[in-house]
Amino acid sequence: MNFVQPLYLLGLLAAGLPIxxxxxxxxxxxxxxFPALEMLMESDQKEARSIKVRRWILMALRVMAVLLLVLALAKPYFFSESATGSAERVPQSVVYVLDDSFSMQHGDWWDRAVERLDQDLNRLKPWDKAALLTTTRQEGPVGRLVKKHDHLRRALDDLSPSQKKGQLHERLLQASNLLSQSDRHREIVVIGDWTRGGLSTISETSETIPDPIRRISVREEGQHEPNLAVTEVDYREQAGADERTWMITASVRNYGPDDREDVELQFRIGGHVVATELIDIPGDESIQTSISHQAEGEGVRRGMVRLVDADPLELDNERHFTFQLRENVEVLLVNGAPSSVPYQDELFFTVRALNPGEGSESELIPTTVTPSALDDRDLQNFDVVLLANVAQVSESHADSLQSFVESGGGLFVSMGDQVETDAYNKQLGDLLPKPLRRVKRLAEKDDPDAPVKVTHIGTSRDRHPVFRVFDLPGGASLQSASIYRYTLLQPSPPEQSTTLLSYRNDAPALLERRVGKGRVFMLTTTLDREWTDLPLKTAFLPLIRRSVLYLARRATSAGEERHRVGEQVEIDVSGLIDERAIIQAPDGNRTILEPQDGTVTFVPERAGSYEVWADEVDDSGRNRLDGLAFSVNVNTDESNLRPLVEGALDPWRAKSESASNRENTGGSKVEATSKQRVNLWPLLLFGVTLALLFETLIGTRRSVLKRLWRRATLQSDPEIDV
Amino acid sequence: MSDMRQEYLDPDILEEMGNMKIRARTLVDGLLTGLHRSPHRGGAVEFAEYTKYTPGDEIRHIDWKVYGKTDEYYIKEYEDETNLRAYVLVDGSGSMDFASEQAPLTKLRYVSFVAATLAYLFLRQGDAVGGASFAESTHEYLPASSKESHLDDLFYLLDHLPGTGETNFEEALRTLAERAPRRSMVLIFSDFLGISEDEMDLIRVLRAQRRDVSVFHVVDPAEMKLPYEGLRLFRGLEGQDKLLADADDLRDDYIERMRSHLESVKSHCQNGDVEYHRFSTTHPIERICLEFLRRRL
Known part of the structure; x- marks a missing residue:
């Protein structure tokens, strides 16, 4: 208790005055x-007890009146944040900010939050104004200050926690903005779980909130909630093989301090559990677990990684992903020496090796262009680009190829008469495994001594995926091919490239270089019969096919955009949808969007796999666009459920407010409270009035009271007749 | 009261008169005027009939007016030549020396006046009057006498009553019982505060011994109402302890006790065939005397 005029307390000494x-x-x-004193004494003896009691009561009332009056003059008051004792407090404007981020789905936290908010609403007086905001909604649900508190209660009944991450700072600014229009006593009440994850974006530079903020926590005091979350799922097609094997890697983080053992981790694809593992996760650490999955068919596959019964917060225990199974590998063949005579064409054998033509079931789809037509092609539509005896590439083409390879594309370069070594070294220096030097001529095709002069291909690197099948019967035909000419190479750093095949004179025949996410193969001889008879060998077909498959761009989650609940998703629908795109959410709800500049934007509300549909049916009779399917997951920043450290809001608050932090009881924390000043002196003055009233009643002469009573009851005064 | 003041003597004026004799005579004159007839009854010279003179009769008893009319000697015969002896017994204790604001006289002065008036009346008609006062320490006794000069002694006694100390009924009554002859009249003036049952019985004994006993019970108006307000330090007049009390707290109970006391005295008297007169000191003195005399007409 405090006093406005404490000096007046000296007046308490006046309590002795009545005595x-x-x-x-x-x-x-x-x-x-008085003559009849004996009789008076007898009367006094009889009435002594009641007289004494009455006198003590009178004395106590008088002392109490003096004490209360002196206390009232000293103007006592105390601070209270609960309105129970503050009936005379000034009208308030309160903005409630309810945390409805997904971490509030933990156990019964949401129910508690609703209950606390309802309790706080009951505290309000009818003349108080209130508004209700939530951390994940930009509007409302009660976005203006109203006196009808039932509006808030009804809105509260309709609320449920979202799957988004909360935006507390924005909401506090919004609340402060609402309060700035009010000239009443202002207060922001934030009800939530106050996890570290929920406020990971606090920074010193954030705009400060001028109004007092009262914190109400739904957590149990001092209790740490353990939580596991699947934070990431990566997938990639296994490299270098023609079987469709996918590596799926899940990252699981333990946000609690204690180690967790034997946690069941399920991998689901297409609604079926394809793998289950028991994992151990040390406290405060992340682990990664991978599985190999062999996928059949084609089209979109929806998967999910899920921790089974790991903790009360289910939402971050599962993570969705979507990947495409592709049937075809698109190969762009750039022909540097086309010929009208088919078998003399540079790519005659190569095209047929990749795809024999009509009726073929080959998944390799070659597209042949001349160097001059390369401008018309978007390399991103192809998985592999093959430069066959191309004289040179322009600078712009070289840049396109560079970015194509770096983003995962494959490049196959073969030599020939047309190749200008200097131009190659200059334009493609960053792609070629080794710089070109000159052409080495061993023999002409019509030279009778050719069999002696030519060289042959030596042993291959068996461990390389391309040559894994050459150990099989027939695989030795590779070594039987005769080489008349080949291109000599300049030395280069050994780590830059790998020689996969060499000639018998140890000159490199086939080299590999990794550039970015892609790979480059360089064959130092030709793909036609000009410099070698390799195309006539049985090994040519598997060599080309496996090389192209090896080089082909692979589906991988790397570089894919991660979509998160509550964050905008942009979908490029150019060329696919002209009028309206339909986004189907995991719960079946559909949203119809109109493309703007070939793009539709969409903010997902739920985690899961989304489908994109075109409003119109395409030529194939289908309007579901599997290629555009995507997955959305929760923002696992919220998964860190550790309690927020004291004073975490200080950077947001004005300095005067942050200095007045304090705790309240019952599991609710108040960081900056509105500390309602409750004046006690009106109550004390009321007490003085009561004391004086009773003093008057008890102290009034009994004769007067009795006379009044007799008048009221029509009785006569007692008299003695003489 | 104003009517009374017109009809009766103002006690204040009475108090200012020179001595008790003048006061008594003034009161008696007023009494007789109001009565319109002589109160002589049972007096010593009560006329009965005429009888013819015979030698031996006293010559002074011959009615010469009748002789002038009839030429015969007739002698006045008196039926009963009484020899009445009256005693006024006045309480001179401390409790009698009290006059409240409403009362013009103390109880003691008041009863002195009444006693003096009645004594004067008795003496005027030739009866013998004696007197006695009683208090704790002093006890005066004056034998009855019909001499004119005796009146001075009696009035002196009444003028110098002590007005202090406790009441001592017993001794006074015993003395009277011993000295007053039977068939005498006893007038007891007191407030009867502190009188015991035994003492009341003594009064009845006096009556039983064939004395004509009359009790004059005087009260002050304050004793009837306890009219005080606020905290008072009540002091007894007969040497009692002091009492600090608020009259408001005690009034009802006190009035009840006082009523009970008065009724008790009255019933004792009536039960003992004792004539009882109760009066307040605010009453006109003549009225008290008249009331007494009327009962005896």
């Missing part, structure tokens, strides 16, 4: 001679 007056009255009572 002194009483004693003085006794001493100075007028002496009255």
């Amino acid at each position: 002194m007056v009483h004693l003085i009255n006794r001493r100075e009572a007028a002496e009255q001679p």
Whole structure:
């Protein structure tokens, strides 16, 4: 308790006044001679007890009146944040900010939050104004200050926690903005779980909130909630093989301090559990677990990684992903020496090796262009680009190829008469495994000594995926091919490239270089019969096919955009949808969007796999666009459920407010409270009035009271007749 | 009261008169005027009939007016030549020396006046009057006498009553019982505060011994109402302890006790065939005397 005028408390000494007056009255009572004193004494003896009690009550009332009056003059008051004792407090404007981020789905936290908010609403007086905001919604649900608190209650009944991450700072600014229009006593009440994850974006530079913020926590005091979350799922097609094997890697983080053992981790694809593992996760650490999955068919596959019964917060225990199974590998063949005579064409054998033509079931789809037509092609539509005896590439083409390879594309370069070594070294220097030097001629095709002069291909690197099948019967035909000419190479750093095949004179025949996410193969001889008879060998077909498959761009999650609940998703629908795109959410709800500049934007509300549909049916009779399917997951920043450290909001608050942090009881924390000042002096003055009233009633002469009573009851005064 | 003041003597004026004799005579004159007839009854010279003179009769008893009319000697015969002896017994204790604001006289002065008036009346008609006062320490006794000069002694006694100390009924009554002859009249003036049952019985004994006993019970108006307000230090008039009390707290109970006391005295008297007169000191003195006399007409 505090006092506005504490000096007045000295007046408490005046409490002795009634006692002194009483004693003085006794001493100075007028002496009255009276003959019938014996009778008076007898009466006094009879009435003594009641008289004494009455006198004590009177004395106590007088002392109390003096004490209360002095206390009232000192103007006592105390601070209270609960409105129970503050009936006379000034009208308030309160903005409630309810945390409805997905971490509130933990156990019964949401129910508690609703209950606390309802309790706080009951505290409000009818003249108080209130508004209700939530951390994940930009509007409302009660976005203006109203006196009808039932509006808030009804809105509260309709609320449920979202799957988004909360935006507390934005909401506090919004609340402050609402309060700035009010000239009443202002307060922001934030009800939530106050996890570290929920406020991971606090920074010193954030705009400060001028109004007092009262924190109400739904957590149990001092309790740490353990939580596991699947934070990431990566997938990639296994490299270098023609079987469709996918590596799926899940990252699981333990946000609690304690180690967790034997947690069941399920991998689901297409609604079926394809793998289950028991994992151990040390406290405060992440682990990665991978599985190999062999996928059949084609089209979109929806998968999910899920921790089974790991903790009360289910939402971050599962993570969705979507990947495409592709049937075809698109190969762009750039022909540097086309010929009208088919078998003399540079790519005659190659095209047929990749795809024999009509009726073929080959998944390799070659597209042949001349160097000059390369401008018309978007390399991103192809998985592999093959430069066959191309004289040179322009600078712009070289840049396109560079970015194509770096983003995962494959490049196959073969030599020939047309190749200009200097131009190659200059334009493609960053792609070629080794710089070109000159052409080495061993023999002409019509030279009778050719069999002696030519060289042959030596042993291959068996461990390389391309040559894994060459150990099989027939695989030795590779070594039987004769090489008349080949291109000599300049030395280069050994780590830059790998020689996969060499000639018998140890000159490199086939080299590999990794550039970015892609790979480059360089064959130092030709793909037609000009420099070698390799195309006539049985090994040519598997060599080309496996090389192209090896080089082909692979589906991988790397570089894919991660979509998160509550964050905008942009979908490029150019060329696919002209009028309206339909986004189907995991719960079946559909949203119809109109493309703007070939793009539709969409903010997902739920985690899961989304489908994109075109409003119109395409030529194939289908309007579901599997290629555009995507997955959305929760923002696992919220998964860190550790309690927020004291003073975490300080950077947001004005300095005067952050200095007045304090705790309240019952599991609710108040960081900056509105500390309602409750004045006690009106109550004390009321007490003085009561004390004086009772003093008057008890102290009034009994004769007067009795006379009044007799008048009221029509009785006559007692008299003695003489 | 104003009517009374017109009809009766103002006690204040009475108090200012020179001595008790003048006061008594003034009161008696007023009494007789109001009565319109002589109160002589049972007096010593009560006329009965005429009888013819015979030698031996006293010559002074011959009615010469009748002789002038009839030429015969007739002698006045008196039926009963009484020899009445009256005693006024006045309480001179401390409790009698009290006059409240409403009362013009103390109880003591008041009863003195009444006693003096009645004594004067008795003496005027030739009866013998004696007197006695009683208090704790002093006890005066004056034998009855019909001499004119005796009146001075009696009035002196009444003028110098002590007005202090406790009441001592017993001794006064015993003395009277011993000295007052039977068939005498006893007038007891007191407030009867502190009188015991035994003492009341003594009064009845006096009556039983064939004395004509009359009790004059005087009260002050304050004793009837306890009219005080606020905290008072009540002091007894007969040497009691003091009492600090608020009259408001005690009034009802006190009035009840006082009523009970008065009724008790009255019933004792009536039960003992004792004539009882109760009066307040605010009453006109003549009225008290008249009331007494009327009962005896």
